[in-house]
Amino acid sequence: MRTRLLNILFWSVLSAAFIGPGTITTAASAGSGFGFTLLWALAFSTVACIVLQEASARLTLASGKNLGEAMKHRFRESFTGRMTGYLVLVSILLGCAAYEAGNILGGVAGASLITDVSTVILTLLIGSAAFLLLWFGSTKVIAQSLGVIVAIMGICFVTTAILMQPSVSSVLYSAFVPRLPTGSEILIIGLIGTTVVPYNLFLGSGIKHTQNLKEMRISLGAAVILGGIVSMAVLIVGSSISGEFSYHALGSSLGNTLGNWASLFFGVGLFAAGLSSALTAPLAAALTARGFLGSELDENWKDGGKYMKLVWGSVLLIGVTFGVLRVQPIPAIILAQALNGIILPFVTIFLLLVMNDASLLNKSSINSHLYNFLMGIIVFATLVIGLTNLAKALNNISGLALVNERYIIYASTAVALFVAWPVITKIKNYRTG
Numbered sequence: 001m002r003t004r005l006l007n008i009l010f011w012s013v014l015s016a017a018f019i020g021p022g023t024i025t026t027a028a029s030a031g032s033g034f035g036f037t038l039l040w041a042l043a044f045s046t047v048a049c050i051v052l053q054e055a056s057a058r059l060t061l062a063s064g065k066n067l068g069e070a071m072k073h074r075f076r077e078s079f080t081g082r083m084t085g086y087l088v089l090v091s092i093l094l095g096c097a098a099y100e101a102g103n104i105l106g107g108v109a110g111a112s113l114i115t116d117v118s119t120v121i122l123t124l125l126i127g128s129a130a131f132l133l134l135w136f137g138s139t140k141v142i143a144q145s146l147g148v149i150v151a152i153m154g155i156c157f158v159t160t161a162i163l164m165q166p167s168v169s170s171v172l173y174s175a176f177v178p179r180l181p182t183g184s185e186i187l188i189i190g191l192i193g194t195t196v197v198p199y200n201l202f203l204g205s206g207i208k209h210t211q212n213l214k215e216m217r218i219s220l221g222a223a224v225i226l227g228g229i230v231s232m233a234v235l236i237v238g239s240s241i242s243g244e245f246s247y248h249a250l251g252s253s254l255g256n257t258l259g260n261w262a263s264l265f266f267g268v269g270l271f272a273a274g275l276s277s278a279l280t281a282p283l284a285a286a287l288t289a290r291g292f293l294g295s296e297l298d299e300n301w302k303d304g305g306k307y308m309k310l311v312w313g314s315v316l317l318i319g320v321t322f323g324v325l326r327v328q329p330i331p332a333i334i335l336a337q338a339l340n341g342i343i344l345p346f347v348t349i350f351l352l353l354v355m356n357d358a359s360l361l362n363k364s365s366i367n368s369h370l371y372n373f374l375m376g377i378i379v380f381a382t383l384v385i386g387l388t389n390l391a392k393a394l395n396n397i398s399g400l401a402l403v404n405e406r407y408i409i410y411a412s413t414a415v416a417l418f419v420a421w422p423v424i425t426k427i428k429n430y431r432t433g
Contacts, residue, residue: 011220014053014204015227018197019154020277021106021270022099024250026190027231031238032245034181036166036174039232041188043175045195046228048378050221052196052348055355055367055375056205057216062365067205068291070354074430088350089292091343093315096199096285100319101327103281104130107274108323109247113267123323127316130278134312153269154230160257161233164240171236180388189342189386195231196382198347199284206287213365278319282312345383349423352379356427372427379423380416387412 030038060066065073068089075085108122115122180188204220211219241249247270255263286308294301301307352375354360355367367375391408 011204011216011223014049014200014220015223015230018049018195018200019227019230020103020273020280021109022102022190022194022277023231024234024270024273025102025106026187026194027234028238028241028250029245030184030187030191031235032241032249033187034184035239036170036236037179037181038184038188038191039171039174039235040176040178041191042195042228042231042235044178044381045192046224046231048192048382049196049200049228050224051371051374051378052201052351053204053220053224054217055351055371056201057220058213058365059351059355059361060205061213061216062362063360065360066287066291067202067351067354068288069295070357070360071350072292073360074354074357075350085292088346089288091346092199092202092288093285093311095343096281096288097315097318099197099199100278100281100315101322103274103277104319104323105274105327107271107278110267110270110272110274113247113251113270114264119326120324123320126275126278127320127323129275130282130316131313133279134282134316135309153265153273154233156254156258156262156265156269157230157233157237160254160262161236163257164236166236166239175232185388192382192385193342193344195228196344198343199281199288201347201351202288202291203280203284206291278316281319282315285315286311342386345379345386348375348379348382349419352376352423353426353430356430358431366431376420380420383416383419384409384412387415 027042030041056067059070063070071085071088104123104126107126108119111117111122111126112119237253238245238250240253243249251263251266254266255261289311290296290301290308294307296302298307299305352367352372355375356372358366388409391412
């Protein structure tokens with residue numbers, strides 16, 4: 001039992017990576033604006049996260065290569081493959097940079113709830129702390145300590161959601177019946193993008209462990225489910241906010257239910273979530289870049305190598321710059337999650353292809369037909385949702401309602417089917433070697 005709990009704790013790094021300011025902001029905003037209606041997006045993305053993270057971790061267990069290395073190995077044969085791989089790399093790095101901006105802005109917002117210190121100074125303090133921790137390589141203990149605070153904050157949200165006594169039938173209906181209310185487009189993409197974080201697929205594939213396949217599946221699944229429950233609790237608590245969503249309103253909702261200490265702890269927890277996630281995003285960006293461009297055998301690409309520092313330093317600098325410019329945190333964070341949601345289908349397509357590569361995986365570790373079916377549904381659904389909501393958002397921004405929403409869904413489905421055919425063909429080719 002002790003070993004099982006330690007293994008779950010190990011994989012909780014993935015849950016901690018997506019339970020940050022982005023998840024809190026996006027989920028609470030969804031609850032505030034649409035009640036329980038968008039719970040289905042979190043339920044879907046939690047299942048998708050388990051399936052995709054398991055595949056990514058299984059890839060490394062079976063082949064000894066992380067996701068970036070496996071993609072480089074598979075797609076280096078042609079110019080088109082290499083260019084596509086570089087495009088994915090650039091997309092992931094941009095997603096990490098956007099995520100980092102949200103992490104620092106969210107951490108500053110949390111600190112601002114408990115102190116009157118200037119936001120610029122708070123930004124520089126968080127950025128400096130993250131820089132020093134990354135530079136000297138002592139992130140593990142600090143991140144775990146901050147993770148405990150974030151976990152307690154998660155318990156506060158779950159407790160508050162239970163004490164609110166929401167209608168169980170309404171919660172279950174909203175969790176299993178997809179609905180796309182007008183104006184929810186960016187939030188839906190954001191809810192998926194903040195749970196199935198594209199760079200987490202590279203992070204989960206890149207971290208080393210000694211677990212066997214069965215133990216990895218159980219521990220990883222349990223850790224992600226716990227993270228999904230917290231995310232759903234945040235949305236439910238957010239539904240209690242009347243009027244426009246703000247961090248102050250969310251803290252007050254916790255305080256009114258549990259007492260003033262909960263409101264204070266929310267500020268501390270949001271700050272801790274921002275700081276711990278501010279360590280994760282740059283590291284994930286560096287690990288992804290190393291998988292595509294370098295090797296652990298190269299001194300420059302080792303954990304303390306100059307190329308690794310250059311990548312994580314650039315991502316961190318972008319986040320600090322957004323904070324110094326005093327960008328409004330809530331819209332910036334939601335847009336960052338939406339960007340990750342748009343990138344996600346392309347990363348999952350490549351993961352699906354790699355998991356059917358007979359030159360990398362043996363018969364016992366290559367995707368089964370059932371697993372291909374599950375991953376295929378996730379890839380197809382994320383592609384349709386991403387295309388549909390992006391088109392709807394552009395349509396609404398134009399102010400002219402140029403295209404009927406029903407036709408947008410039809411067109412997005414047609415594009416997804418058009419993409420699916422060559423993917424299926426490549427899977428057949430890869431499985432035969």
